[in-house]
Amino acid sequence: MTHLKTRKEIDGEIFYEKKSFFVSEYDKVESYLESKSQMGYHYVKNKGKKYFFREGKPENYYYTLLYYQYDPEASQWKEWEQDGWKLMYQLPGKKNHEAGWFILRNTLGFGEYKKTIDNDLEKYNLFKKQANSYRSTMFLYFIIMAICSVTIFMILKISGFLEALISSIVILVIALILFFVYAYHLVVIKKTVKRLKTRLRLKEKEDFIRSQNEPDYSQTLQELDTDWNTMEQSERVEPEKRRRRKKME
Incomplete structure (x- = not known):
């Protein structure tokens, strides 16, 4: 069960x-x-x-x-x-x-x-955008923490506004927790982005090597037509030469 x-x-x-x-x-x-x-x-x-x-x-x-x-x-x-x-x-x-x-x-x-x-490129673009978004969010939380820290310092110096002090501390703690949560997510995403980037580079390298080893098919249609005409002419001329040789013999 x-x-x-x-x-x-x-x-x-x-x-x-x-x-x-x-x-x-x-x-x-x-x-x-x-x-x-x-x-x-x-x-x-x-x-x-x-x-x-x-x-x-x-x-x-x-x-x-x-x-x-x-x-x-x-x-x-x-x-x-x-x-x-x-x-x-x-x-x-x-x-x-x-x-x-x-x-x-x-x-x-x-x-x-x-x-x-093969879906590496689409995933790479997705996670790269998410990583940038996480960095922006972390920067926002950093600004909030900085403001709260300054506010707490000012309140302690003035010696008053207990409610404002408690509120600032709570906001600071919440922002700090969220900052580290996003930081952890960012680390995980960056690892995935790095792995996908490596795989994409390896594929590009393999494609380049494969293209270097492939035969050259860049001959134009006009050149191909000329080659075919030459082959056809040689096929017609060769039997004619054989008949002449037989007559001479």
Whole structure:
């Protein structure tokens, strides 16, 4: 029997488990969902920290989380479906114009390798923006803490305004806590940004090396037509030469 909590739905019994992940820890979510499928609990959806599963037999399912600012085109979805990917759930982005996160599932067959979908650039841009936003928020909290510190100092020097002193201390403590929370989130995001940046650079290097090793196909159409005409002429001239040789003999 599972330790997961249950709830009844129209289409059957659904299990859920509370798990907390940072947005930048999408790879941990993928591993988590895969481990659940191997235990016989297959991902259905998630709301906040609640991840919902339907019980079944253990399967070699594996998952990928993709972020897109705009919805992928129909041709892209068709290509993914041909590769065996199935859309399980879509999490909307923070802004209305953003497509958000897509959670896809695939099946690992015997002797097969896990398939991947290149989404590093989109994630890199997302987390880079989030890192900049966190820095701005931290700077705002720093300003608040500085103002509160000055206010507390002035009140202590004047020796009065007890209520203002208490309020300033409370605001300072809250701002300090939020500052460190955002600082921790920023550290996590920066690690993800650094990892994605490294992968993108490696891909650029591989593409460059591949392009250097490929044969040169830059010949113009006119040059190709000339080559074909030369070959055709040589094919017509060669039999004619053979006939002349036979007559001379």
